[in-house]
Amino acid sequence: MPGKILIVDDEVHIRMLLEQTLEELEDDYGVEILTAGDGEEGMRIIRDQRPEVVFLDIMMPRMNGYEVTRLVTEEEGLDSVRIVLLTAKGQEADKKHGMEAGAEMYMTKPFDPDRVLQVAMELLGLRE
Template identity: 65%
Template sequence: MPGKILIVDDEVHIRMLLEQTLEELEEDCGVTILSAQNGEEGLALIRSEKPDVVFLDIMMPKLNGYEVCQHVKEDPAITGIGIVLLTAKGQEVDRRQGLDLGAARYMTKPFDPDEVLRVARELLGIAD
């Protein structure tokens, strides 16, 4: 059962790196990969495309990752989405806030591509 992954990050090189990391799932499993460059665009795609997994940066223009998480958590039409906050904010207080807002995972940059792939597979229910 292929799914959809949305990457939301305002840094183009991070989006590209994540797309390259996840392209194995696209090629081998038929997963669709979408991307957005800010929180507002990301939230619009979440509402229209209903991805299964969202890799979401926190520090972005328009809406930050916490705000996007909050919107997803409060909207019954878009529940069940696995949000992975992927950020440079490594403090425990930041991690706790993200998880409290409904994120399934909290990962810090720089990220390990193998870990990103593992988390995506896990949240999509795709065996290694």
Template identity: 70%
Template structure:
């Protein structure tokens, strides 16, 4: 069954770049790409749509990525959601904190589109 990927980032150009990066999965595997522009909206979509993978920024208005990640892990209905924190915060302490909160991976911006695509394929268990 095809999966769903949610991109949560307050910067429109990052959301668009990630959508472009992941569009091959839409075309080749019928994966649905969803977007949200802040943590609160992202959490609402996660609760409603149950995406298989979330690319989550940390520094956002209303609810930051750490808060979203922690909320997801504490909610048994969505706690199995795969989260990749994708952020400009490149300090080791930030990476460690994100992983402790339950993120599957911690990736920094600027990102390599090929790495994003391969990571999504691995997590969604799509054929190469």
């Protein structure tokens, strides 16, 4: 069963780069790629679409990544959503805060596209 991946980042070029990185999963496995430009839109899509994996920026307008992560963790029915924080905030305290909020994984920008693809495949249970 193919899944859904949501990319939430307020920077258009980052969203596009992540989409390009993950489009192989769309082509090869039928994974659906969704995008959102801020935390509020991302949260709406998470509630409506129930993606299996969310690549989530931290520093965004309207609702930051920590808030989205905490809401997903606390909200009933969203426990199957796995969040990967993907951010420029690389300090150990930032990582700790993200993991405590309920993130599955923490990756820093600039990111390695091969690693992002690998993480997505692992979290979706896909084999190369």
